[in-house]
Amino acid sequence: MNRSIDGASERSKDTDFLQLDTAGAPPGGLTDWLAQRLREAVADGRLPVGDRLPATRVLAAELGVSRGVVTEAYRRLAEEGQVAGRGRGGTVVVAAPAPPAPPPAARPEPPLFRPDPGPEVFDALRAAPARIDLSPGRPDLAAFPRAAWLRAERAVLDGLSAHDLGYGDPRGTPELRRAVAHWLARNRGIRADPDEVLITAGTAQALALTGQALGRAGITEVAAEDPGSLGARQHLGHWLSATPPVPVDTEGVRVDELRATGAPAVLLTPAHQYPTGVVLGGERRRELLRWAGEGGLVIEDDYDAEHRHDRPPVPALRAALPDRVLYAGSVSKLLAPALRTGWLLVPPRFREDVLAAKRYADLGNPVLPQLVLARVMESGALERHLRLLRRRHRRRRDAMIAAVREHLPGATVHGAAAGLHLMLTLPADLGCTDTELATAALAHGVKVQPLSWHARLPYAQGLVLGYAAGGPGEIAEGVAVLGRLVRRSG
Numbered sequence: 103m104n105r106s107i108d109g110a111s112e113r114s115k116d117t118d119f120l121q122l123d124t125a126g127a128p129p130g131g132l133t134d135w136l137a138q139r140l141r142e143a144v145a146d147g148r149l150p151v152g153d154r155l156p157a158t159r160v161l162a163a164e165l166g167v168s169r170g171v172v173t174e175a176y177r178r179l180a181e182e183g184q185v186a187g188r189g190r191g192g193t194v195v196v197a198a199p200a201p202p203a204p205p206p207a208a209r210p211e212p213p214l215f216r217p218d219p220g221p222e223v224f225d226a227l228r229a230a231p232a233r234i235d236l237s238p239g240r241p242d243l244a245a246f247p248r249a250a251w252l253r254a255e256r257a258v259l260d261g262l263s264a265h266d267l268g269y270g271d272p273r274g275t276p277e278l279r280r281a282v283a284h285w286l287a288r289n290r291g292i293r294a295d296p297d298e299v300l301i302t303a304g305t306a307q308a309l310a311l312t313g314q315a316l317g318r319a320g321i322t323e324v325a326a327e328d329p330g331s332l333g334a335r336q337h338l339g340h341w342l343s344a345t346p347p348v349p350v351d352t353e354g355v356r357v358d359e360l361r362a363t364g365a366p367a368v369l370l371t372p373a374h375q376y377p378t379g380v381v382l383g384g385e386r387r388r389e390l391l392r393w394a395g396e397g398g399l400v401i402e403d404d405y406d407a408e409h410r411h412d413r414p415p416v417p418a419l420r421a422a423l424p425d426r427v428l429y430a431g432s433v434s435k436l437l438a439p440a441l442r443t444g445w446l447l448v449p450p451r452f453r454e455d456v457l458a459a460k461r462y463a464d465l466g467n468p469v470l471p472q473l474v475l476a477r478v479m480e481s482g483a484l485e486r487h488l489r490l491l492r493r494r495h496r497r498r499r500d501a502m503i504a505a506v507r508e509h510l511p512g513a514t515v516h517g518a519a520a521g522l523h524l525m526l527t528l529p530a531d532l533g534c535t536d537t538e539l540a541t542a543a544l545a546h547g548v549k550v551q552p553l554s555w556h557a558r559l560p561y562a563q564g565l566v567l568g569y570a571a572g573g574p575g576e577i578a579e580g581v582a583v584l585g586r587l588v589r590r591s592g
Contacts, residue, residue: 115166119156120148124165132167137175144184144198155185155193214544215537219555221336233547234580238377238523238568241435242494247478247487254477258470266473272466273457274301274445277476282445285479289408291417292429292447300446300460301467304439305403306337308430308446309369311463312401313341315448315455316367324401325365327355329557331376334403338369347558350375354382357389360398367399373407373416377525377556377566379517381416391419394426399449401428406435408488409570410520411496425449433475435522435570436488443467443475491570495522501574502567502581509585513564522570525553527562533591536563542587548580 116123120143127135143149155161158176162169176193179185186196214226227237273279279299286292302308316324321342326335328347339345346363349356354375360368372382372390382390394400402419420429424447432444448456460466478484502524506513516525528536536552543550553564565584569577 115164117161117164119161119164122165124167132171133174133178136165136167136171137178140175140179141182141184144179144195147198149195151195151198153195154191155195157192213541215540215552217535217537217554219332221340223555224333227549227551230544230549232544232549234576234583235549235571236567236569236577236580237549238551238566239435240568240571241438241522242491242570243438244571245487245491245494246438247483250478250481250483250487251474254474254481254483258473258477262473266469270466270469270472272461272464273297274299274467275469275472275476278443278472278479279445281476281479285484286418286431286447288485289415290404290431291415291421292424293421294424294447298447298453300448300456301472302430302432302444302446302460303442303464303467304434304444305334305405305430305432307460307463308432308444309334309337309401309403310341311446311456311459312428312430312448312452313338314459315452316399317341318455319452321366321399323363323365323367325360325363325368327368327370327375328559329377329553329561330369331371331403331405332555334369334371334376334405338401345369349559350378350380352380353386354380355386355390357386357393360390361393366397367401369401369403370419371403371405372419373404374410374517374520376403376405377517377523377553379519379521379523379525381413381520382419387419387422391423394423399426399428402430404429404431406521407431408436409492409495409522411492411499411518413519420447425451428452433484436484436491437475441471441475443471495570498569498572498574498577499524502569502577505578505581509582510588512588523566523568525564525566527553527564528588530562532563532588536565539584539587539591540565542591543584546583546587548583550580550584 120139122139124132155176158169158172162172176185180187183197184195185193188194214230276296278301279296282299283294283296286294302311323344323346324338324342325348326345327350329350335345346365348360348363348368354372355370374381400419404418418429420427426449428449429447430444433441446456499518503515503518506515506526510526512529513526516527518524536554540550540552551566553566
């Protein structure tokens, strides 16, 4: 290749692939230069294992070099074991050099099960490897109705117009808002017009939008059940100045204690309180509605109300006092969290502010999954799926209760009548904290959550165990490990 006196290319060529530019190659050293650039890209992750390199003819043309230069560079990496030829599959990255070990000072990490978990703790917990995962909130993902979803997806795509592929309504597609309104009327006793439904990216976004709207209205404190969901409190509390705790007893939230906080709003899980599993009792419900009628605001997280086993359905609070209740639900526990689809019903006073927060957050959920979900819901497939889940969850719940009785006889089981998890309270003389027990369990391949994560007021030590995602044998084995650890700590 001709070079000028200073070694620069007379007509440098570059390519989008790794932003390679032959102007950086030394005279007479194109092959060495290209091989080194490829090694660096494999080492730093720009070319991860499994990536296919461009065809030699294509890359040579883009760089303006002979094909032999690219072929020789690929051959060198193949001899080093970093790439391999796969015939028609091309040349593929098959191995990367091991990253250098971090310096000793960078290795120690804070324990996962700290008594004061931060907002990153659930990301870390999900990423932690475990042989048996009894984390609460995990639905049975293996039961996802793939065939029904594929049928709905094909039907949607067959009838889709070019216009439908544009930006959608930030409130959600009319089809899904209508399907959600019908679903809530049939299953939760809520009468809502589809125009009142806002489609969100799960309950997490519903709480974030609510927090922003309340802040704009001057409401900066929302009381929260205690014990109550750490995750829900974190999502809402990110936008507020305070989330004062309100104790929960066997009848649900203590409304007298709620009044004592002076908070103008409260976050509740009344149909199946998280994590205790209690249902808001009749008299307590009437007391709460009186508080709301006097000006209080309820944020109702109806996170798994459809999953009931041994009790009759409980109507949503929203059905009784729609003007004082913001209602949030999702399909995360019905189908899969990966769909990131939920809904929010908002009283008129806050509707425009919530919609503005949604519009500026993402312009609305993706349209295609909304249309498919709407078809699944309206076809009856979702209700058939729910009936299947109830039978399966009941068997798994029974397996967990039997295992607890056998391996953790000193534990007390709470919340067995509904939901996807059990709460266990442990004896006061356990010999370790519940965070220490959860740490030891993870070291033995079993993932659980300590009850103390979800309580800010004084409360018993315990664990929160999910049973929806594992078979009876796996559940029994996981609880047996917990039993051995408890006996060892005593």
